[in-house]
């Protein structure tokens with residue numbers, strides 16, 4: 001079961017703060033157990049750095065089970081690394097070979113400024129949701145749950161969209177740093193459900209405007225976002241977002 | 254070990270028949286005039302189900318709310334990881350459920366150590382939660398006809414669990430988060446992400462604010478308010494390895510305990526039976542495999558101790574389906590505490606499987622043969638996928654290896670019926686309080702409790718406090734604020750200045766090992782006494798030899814962890830003292846001295862039918878035990894039996 005332990009060369013982006021230009025540092029790491037997760041490998045690197053009197057590499061993470069959306073990292077140029085439908089925290093070292101050089105960088109996008117090392121600021125996503133990503137219903141106002149029937153198939157597609165974990169891999173993977181996949185997932189979920197109908201127009205206009213204000217780029221349909229998405233959000237939601245936007249622009253215009 | 258207070262603790266449960274308590278109480282509480290609401294400022298610490306729901310609902314009412322979390326976005330609170338589902342007494346399947354049955358099951362499941370009035374209210378509110386979440390657009394599973402689907406969960410005899418695939422917590426949390434974001438847009442809620450609460454500010458005996466560290470800049474910030482609502486989750490990470498997210502901590506609750514809030518039942522911790530076993534010493538966390546798997550999976554170990562054959566080579570008659578053998582009527586669906594102890598018992602006796610021998614099999618062969626691979630894939634595909642990703646084994650072909658892991662903490666800050674702690678103006682919601690689950694929580698009940706507290710309890714009870722307390726303005730230069738800031742500052746610089754040799758993580762691992770070995774699934778007097786002295790030694794070493802690199806003036810995750818581990822090292826001692834003091838076995842607390850001949854838990858209702866709430870007097874000082882007596886007027890205590 002244990003397999004061969006790995007020796008790796010890590011090229012890690014280090015940046016002291018938002019104003020620091022940043023640089024790559026190279027570290028050698030031996031004895032990496034292939035059953036470790038990628039983040040556990042970084043834990044081991046950090047222990048080694050602390051022991052030798054260096055500062056550990058800062059990286060975001062929390063749940064370590066692929067659902068909170070806190071972990072990020074460009075691994076050899078790929079958002080969340082080489083495995084499909086997998087967050088960095090769920091990527092395991094058995095995916096690599098002894099002797100490999102692994103390059104580790106933060107998400108790169110002007111709307112996601114670097115805070116320190118591999119940690120970036122994704123608060124732009126919160127502001128996009130604030131601009132309309134909800135159903136306006138106060139606590140206490142709801143009818144019985146079964147008073148709003150939702151056909152099983154509609155509900156399944158809505159759930160596919162709702163599965164977005166808000167990690168930002170779509171933005172990081174896109175050469176234009178577009179946030180269309182993220183925005184489309186929420187617009188699409190709520191546009192499909194009866195609960196979302198009343199605010200359909202306002203929602204899509206508000207969210208798209210905010211997305212543009214945050215400095216995300218335009219979508220040129222390369223589908224890199226879908227390939228990188230750990231929650232397997234499909235670009236078909238972008239198509240729905242575009243239809244919703246046109247419809248809303250016509251209605252509102 | 255402990256001083257005992259002579260006065261019992263008053264839960265302030267109103268009088269009257271249990272069905273009418275909450276209604277009457279809501280009528281009797283004072284209201285805040287709508288025009289005055291915006292003059293009140295409320296701090297909500299934590300944006301999980303409890304905090305997110307509270308911040309949104311309080312904002313809707315017109316209060317000025319400030320919400321804090323340590324993640325980079327409020328959407329990432331640990332509630333997001335809940336898989337299985339949320340209970341409600343809707344009785345949509347028409348299978349005999351009712352508010353009364355949910356109430357009864359929860360009191361019994363908690364092994365008669367919860368407060369009846371709170372549990373009844375929870376069961377009553379459960380139905381409104383589902384309605385609210387549906388209205389927000391939470392995509393609960395549906396039948397083809399469009400009505401809501403239910404499943405049975407955690408051994409319940411009725412199907413009362415609502416779910417969103419294996420991502421129920423995520424969807425409920427996003428519902429609450431979106432409701433809160435709407436209030437941000439309307440200017441009623443302000444969100445402060447990447448902030449860690451380090452102190453509670455108490456002015457004239459009332460909770461009036463908090464001190465937080467801005468984790469991006471390292472700056473300490475003072476925030477004052479008219480009330481503080483703490484929704485900071487559970488303390489499972491005192492064991493280091495748990496199914497909790499890495500950032501889960503006791504710091505916020507512990508800082509409040511140090512300022513006068515009593516900590517109730519810290520020894521009630523839940524060990525979940527179905528988690529992926531530990532595979533090496535680099536392990537940083539454990540992953541839960543949803544309890545729903547026990548609906549179809551069968552748990553077994555080889556009949557022969559030390560059998561190293563692969564599972565496929567062990568014939569049927571050489572397998573011990575020990576849960577089915579010991580508990581013929583509940584079988585694989587016995588509650589969590591029972592299932593966990595049974596797994597430990599088999600492994601301790603030498604029957605464990607896998608490389609470490611600390612695992613049992615959870616086998617789907619029979620279910621696959623009966624229902625076909627496709628059905629099993631539809632039900633559990635995402636879980637099987639996750640299991641395979643982590644272990645590189647295919648559970649469609651070989652049985653899963655599972656072992657119990659720390660999962661949830663029933664203990665928490667003591668609160669009265671209004672969810673107010675012993676510091677007036679400090680309310681505690683969700684997993685951070687102790688209130689509804691007694692000594693053991695049933696599956697799918699934590700999400701229910703968090704949302705009940707946040708959406709439907711605090712909006713009323715906080716009003717009563719604000720309308721009746723005297724709340725003169727408090728500014729940042731009030732001596733109490735300055736004292737709190739200084740305390741936080743001193744602690745941070747003390748942590749930075751130890752400059753020892755050992756990393757924070759190495760201390761956390763060591764603490765976790767002590768807690769797991771001596772304060773885990775089975776406990777006994779001498780082990781607990783040893784634990785207490787080991788914890789003290791470790792704490793001393795920590796303050797002599799910890800190394801926190803970097804500076805306090807930037808993002809510094811080592812410093813964040815150091816503060817949390819320092820608090821765990823103080824809190825762990827209280828947990829062990831509580832476990833030592835409770836001379837009985839109940840729910841998740843199993844004292845080896847108190848068991849029946851066949852190894853089942855033996856409660857001691859005569860002496861221990863109370864909540865143990867601890868008052869802190871200083872590190873290493875004897876705490877004072879305050880008892881809240883429990884009466885079971887409606888669900889008479891019996892021995893929990895799942896045979």
Ligand SMILES: Cc1cc2nc3c(=O)[nH]c(=O)nc-3n(C[C@H](O)[C@H](O)[C@H](O)COP(=O)(O)OP(=O)(O)OC[C@H]3O[C@@H](n4cnc5c(N)ncnc54)[C@H](O)[C@@H]3O)c2cc1C
Nearest residue numbers: 299300301302303323332337338450486683684697699700
């Ligand atoms: C893997 C897993 C699966 C689960 N599945 C289920 C299930 O199916 N059904 C069920 O009912 N329950 C389940 N539970 C339990 C349930 O998820 C939790 O009990 C519940 O979500 C806790 O919610 P909460 O709002 O109290 O706290 P949390 O969601 O933990 O939120 C805590 C909040 O407090 C903040 N915070 C904490 N400390 C500080 C601090 N010092 N300073 C500032 N902010 C702070 C955090 O940032 C966060 O926002 C599961 C738990 C786990 C671990």
Ligand code: FES
Nearest residue numbers: 062064069071089
């Ligand atoms: S740490 Fe939560 S998704 Fe990776």
